[in-house]
Every structure is written in C-alpha cells, then in structure tokens.
Amino acid sequence: MKNFFLLILIISNFIFIFIHFKKKIKNIFYKKKIIETDVNEIHNIFETVKIDEIIQAPKKKAIIKTFSISAENKIVGMTSDYEAWIIGCISKVSKNIFEFGTCSGKTTYIMALNSSIDSKIITLTLGPSDVEDLRIDNADNKVSYRNIINESIYKKFLFSGSEEENKIEVIFKNSLKFDEKNYEKAFDLIFIDGGHTYSIVKNDSEKAFKMIRKNGIILWHDYNVGKTSSKDVVKYINKVSENRKIKKIKNTSLCFYKEEG
Numbered sequence: 214m215k216n217f218f219l220l221i222l223i224i225s226n227f228i229f230i231f232i233h234f235k236k237k238i239k240n241i242f243y244k245k246k247i248i249e250t251d252v253n254e255i256h257n258i259f260e261t262v263k264i265d266e267i268i269q270a271p272k273k274k275a276i277i278k279t280f281s282i283s284a285e286n287k288i289v290g291m292t293s294d295y296e297a298w299i300i301g302c303i304s305k306v307s308k309n310i311f312e313f314g315t316c317s318g319k320t321t322y323i324m325a326l327n328s329s330i331d332s333k334i335i336t337l338t339l340g341p342s343d344v345e346d347l348r349i350d351n352a353d354n355k356v357s358y359r360n361i362i363n364e365s366i367y368k369k370f371l372f373s374g375s376e377e378e379n380k381i382e383v384i385f386k387n388s389l390k391f392d393e394k395n396y397e398k399a400f401d402l403i404f405i406d407g408g409h410t411y412s413i414v415k416n417d418s419e420k421a422f423k424m425i426r427k428n429g430i431i432l433w434h435d436y437n438v439g440k441t442s443s444k445d446v447v448k449y450i451n452k453v454s455e456n457r458k459i460k461k462i463k464n465t466s467l468c469f470y471k472e473e474g
Contacts, residue, residue, distance in 0.1 A: 246451040247436075247468065250460045255430065255469055258302050277301035278326040282371075288317045290364060290406075292434060296465050300404065301327040303430055307401035311424060312336040313388055313417040314407030318370025324404070325377035332380055335396075337407070339365035340385035388413060393420040400424050406434035411445035418453060427474040436461055436468045 253259040261269035279297055282288055292300065297320065304310060304324040308331070315321055315338035324334055372378050384391070388407055403421045407413060414433075421431050436450055437443035443466070450459060450468055459470045 247454045248460045249463050252299055252462050252465075254460070255299075255462070255471070256303060256306060258306055259299075274305065275302050277305070277323075279323055282317075282319060286317065288319065290316065290435070291319055292406075293465065296434070296467055297323050299462065299465065299467060300324060300432065303402055303432070304328040304332075307430075308332050309400045309426075310334045310402045310404070311396070311400045311421075312404045312406070313421070314338060314364075314405070315367070315370060315383060316364045316406070317367060318372050320404060320406065321370065321381060322372040322375070322377065324402075325372060325375075325381055328380070330380075334381045335384060336381060337384045337386060337388055337391060338367070339387060340368065341366055388417050388420070391420065393424050396424045398424070398426045400426060401429045403429070403431045404434070405431065409435060409442060409446050411449055414446050414449045418449065422457075422470075425470075425472045427472055429472045431470045431472075433468045435466050437466050 253261070258272075258275055260272060262272055263269050275298075277298055279294070279301060281294075282291065300320060301323050304327040307324075307328060310324050310328060310332065312321055312324070312334065315336040318336070321334060321336045325332075328334065370383070372381060389412070403425055405414070405417050405421060407417050418431075418433070425431055433446065433450060435443045435446050438447055453459065457470055459468050461468045
C-alpha cells in the first residue's frame with residue numbers, strides 16, 4: 214500500500230510539472246529550423262541611437278502610434294506590444310499593404326495609424342456568415358480550424374468609424390477563393406495572420422509571394438514552436454524556408470521574407 218501511494222505521488226508530481234512547464238518541455242523536443250535574427254536586419258527604420266555603453270534608443274522615425282485593448286473585448290491571438298511596434302514601423306515605409314486575416318482589426322488599425330495618409334490597406338477576412346462554407350482538409354490542425362470559427366465573428370472592427378478607416382478596404386471572402394491575379398507585385402507589406410491550418414497558411418503564403426513587389430516584406434504571425442494551434446504555421450514555414458530566405462525575428466512569433474530588388 215505504501216508503494217502504491219508513492220507511485221500516485223510521483224505520477225501527480227509529473228502531471229503538475231508537465232502542466233506548468235508544458236511549453237518549455239515542448240521546446241526541448243521541437244527544434245526551430247529557421248534562423249533567428251535581430252529586427253534591425255529587416256529595414257533601416259529599426260536602427261538605434263547609442264545613448265551610452267548600456268542603452269540604445271530608437272530613432273524618431275521608429276516612434277509609432279499604438280494602443281492597448283481592454284480584456285473585456287475578449288480578443289484572442291493578438292500581436293504582442295513589441296510585434297505591434299515592428300508592424301507599425303514597417304507600415305511607416307509602406308504605401309500599399311495587404312493583410313490575410315482581420316479578426317478584430319487591431320493590427321489593421323495600427324498599420325493604418327502609422328502608414329502615410331495616401332497609403333492603401335486591403336484586409337481579407339471571413340464574415341460570420343462565411344464560416345458556414347468552411348471545409349477542413351484531413352491534414353489540417355483541428356484546433357486551428359476551431360480558432361478560425363471563433364475569430365470570424367466580426368462585422369465591425371476596432372478601426373470602424375475612425376478617420377483611418379478611409380484608407381482601409383475590407384474584403385469578406387474565404388482566402389482559398391481569393392483571386393490574387395489582379396494584385397500581383399502590388400504590395401510593399403503583406404501580413405499573414407489568417408487561418409492557421411496548413412492548407413490556408415500554404416494558400417495565403419503562395420498568393421503573398423506573387424503579390425509582394427521588389428523590396429517588399431512578408432510577415433507571418435504565430436510561428437510558435439510547440440504550440441498546438443501554431444503547429445501548421447511552423448510546419449509550413451519550416452518547409453518553404455528550404456527554398457526561400459525566411460527568418461524569425463528574435464523575441465517574437467514573427468517570421469519575415471524580403472523580396473530581393
């Protein structure tokens with residue numbers, strides 16, 4: 214009986230450790246397959262000014278307009294503050310921007326707030342009624358498929374009614390059915406944060422490669438090794454990076470590709 218209770222105690226401790234350190238444990242077994250780099254490799258807007266030996270400040274051009282969201286909105290899957298700053302900075306030097314996956318419109322709003330007054334942003338999203346037509350591929354991540362449904366609930370967005378809405382065009386459409394032919398080599402920045410199933414990430418990325426212009430930047434969100442809902446994002450980016458120069462930005466879940474000019 215004493216050995217039985219000892220066994221139960223060991224199993225309970227193992228379960229406790231696994232639950233609380235699940236992400237770290239997964240990272241031991243799931244190795245990153247792409248190179249990590251500092252943000253300043255993307256664009257010179259991220260160059261810093263040396264204050265002294267231990268601190269460097271961003272230049273004035275890298276100061277952006279941003280905001281935080283109240284927890285009452287219950288918005289999931291948002292970019293971190295650091296990721297939002299990166300996207301906001303790149304938006305400053307981008308005239309034509311495309312986004313796969315609007316969700317609440319937080320990132321769209323940040324891009325609109327920081328891009329020039331004559332810039333144009335197109336954001337592609339599923340409307341609540343479009344979810345009924347979704348079909349899942351057998352190879353797709355089921356958790357990611359569920360998240361698509363949970364995040365496709367918006368008819369209005371955080372930027373709705375704002376002055377910046379004038380530069381934003383929302384297209385309610387399944388990205389699998391989106392025809393990119395009219396937008397080939399048209400965009401300076403493309404942000405991919407739509408459905409995280411393998412078939413959708415592959416579809417959105419392949420279309421983005423055709424839509425990005427020379428010296429343009431493609432950003433992917435949620436390259437989180439070991440996270441179940443990001444599994445297909447990681448799988449696709451690892452695969453496509455065998456033939457394209459894709460890197461992960463340190464301290465973020467963002468990956469980027471720059472079309473050589």
